[in-house]
Amino acid sequence: MSMPDNARILSLIERLGNLVRAEGRASGAGLEPVHRDILGYLSICNRYSDTPAGVTEYLGATKGTTSQSIGVLERKGYIKKSPDKEDGRVVHLSLTPKGRKLSYAGAVPDGFAGALSDLNPGESETLARLLSDLLAGVQRRTGGRTFGVCRTCRFFRENSLPGSHQCGLTLEPLSDGDSIKICREHETAA
Amino acid sequence: MSMPDNARILSLIERLGNLVRAEGRASGAGLEPVHRDILGYLSICNRYSDTPAGVTEYLGATKGTTSQSIGVLERKGYIKKSPDKEDGRVVHLSLTPKGRKLSYAGAVPDGFAGALSDLNPGESETLARLLSDLLAGVQRRTGGRTFGVCRTCRFFRENSLPGSHQCGLTLEPLSDGDSIKICREHETAA
DNA sequence: AGATAATAGTATCGATTCGATACTATTTTA
DNA sequence: TAAAATAGTATCGAATCGATACTATTATCT
Structure with a gap:
């Protein structure tokens, strides 16, 4: 009911x-x-x-x-x-x-x-x-879009330098600050 | 963070x-x-x-x-x-x-x-x-207001006849159908 | 190269929301 | 009986919102 x-x-x-x-x-x-x-x-x-x-x-x-x-x-x-x-x-x-x-x-x-x-x-x-x-x-x-946090994206790549990362989509370098923001291109990592 | x-x-x-x-x-x-x-x-x-x-x-x-x-x-x-x-x-x-x-x-x-x-x-x-x-x-x-269901209100009263109830606020009779609707006067029963 | 399509953004229109304020009519209270 | 509270409406201005049409730039396809 x-x-x-x-x-x-x-x-x-x-x-x-x-x-x-x-x-x-x-x-x-x-x-x-x-x-x-x-x-x-x-x-x-x-x-x-x-x-x-x-x-x-x-x-x-x-x-x-x-x-x-x-x-x-x-x-x-x-x-x-x-x-x-x-x-x-x-x-x-x-x-x-x-x-x-x-x-x-x-x-x-x-x-x-x-x-x-x-x-x-x-x-x-x-x-x-x-x-x-x-x-x-x-x-x-x-x-x-999921607008997830950059760091959790399947395009997110770690670099050898600490605090330095890279976006696999744009190939641009990403700072630590960048990595915790949300992104419209975000796709959850498998 | x-x-x-x-x-x-x-x-x-x-x-x-x-x-x-x-x-x-x-x-x-x-x-x-x-x-x-x-x-x-x-x-x-x-x-x-x-x-x-x-x-x-x-x-x-x-x-x-x-x-x-x-x-x-x-x-x-x-x-x-x-x-x-x-x-x-x-x-x-x-x-x-x-x-x-x-x-x-x-x-x-x-x-x-x-x-x-x-x-x-x-x-x-x-x-x-x-x-x-x-x-x-x-x-x-x-x-x-909480707009709760009539039947769960502290003013809701059971009658002796099955399917017949009463509102303790208005003293009016309530049908089974009435008792499952939401009410602006609802106050949760203690 | 060049035509075509896709994309990013703006401009404008009409209907509507929304809060604020003022108002009428009715009922309750003092 | 006068004052206050209540229910609802009317009106105003600012803003949203979708729809449509439009410009400018970039990408794609032949």
Whole structure:
């Protein structure tokens, strides 16, 4: 008689997602949820992914919509655009100091922080893992990118020098800092 | 070095929520996510909760916004308004046949169905439980309603006749069908 | 080489959300 | 009976969002 687990999970995710959006909207200084999403993404993505197309894939929106949101953030001084040196079509996005501050500020809203602290540590970990698995599964199925961490990608290569790595796709060198960012070209290592 | 579990969970919920919204938008015939939310809510709420105020609390929006969305659904013929018999301020909302069909159709999008089926049954159950707990915790803290199932409410009373119950708040009789719907006045039984 | 296709991004349109504010009507409370 | 609370609507401006059309650049194919 009760709802099947799948539909229930979906409904819960939708409601919790709405709450996160609503809480964020209430507390963020005039910033829409999508703006916080974009700033957050730009703060953790690597140099292959900091483009309007990368943001578009990450958010699952259309590129027209994303272009508008990026325009708003640029006009308000949170991000800056700079042309790619090799591909004349590509634009890179970077956070201004003002934008960087906000991308950190978007911490955990009070209501959630409290509710999460009610879970015991094992449960938090389980929840995080199950949600990750679910997200990865959805993305695999819908052809979406996984946006995994560089270091876990099948193209990631260790170099002989400590702290020096290489991307097998672009063949470019990668620093330790690069290796912990997320990438739109990420494919999970087998 | 890695993200704390709490921030990670929040980010996962936000991303999954966005995906649900996006998938729903793509597949639903011109219906916005909030419209599906409203239709879904009306299909499972009881007669004390099928009002604009009930929808407002459930969605966490403002009443002005909700009033507009309800207006759209009414104009498009998915729901119908009828005045309350006792309180002249109150309006009840009901699904038209057209609306009822859509509230069922909004089932689980393909990508999610597949990804959820990858979890083994125990994991699904765990995930559903953890998300429920989280939602309840957030609502308790933010003063929001829990919208629990009538039968689990502290005001729910069994009658001597089988299949007949009573609401201790309104003192009205409740059928078996009533007892499995969600209510905005719900308070978890101790 | 040169035509064609694919890709990155922008511009514009209409419908809609959303919060804020103000407003009406009804009911409750003091 | 007057004041306050409640339910709901109306209106405004800013922004999202998808759809479509468009420009510019790069890749591909013949």
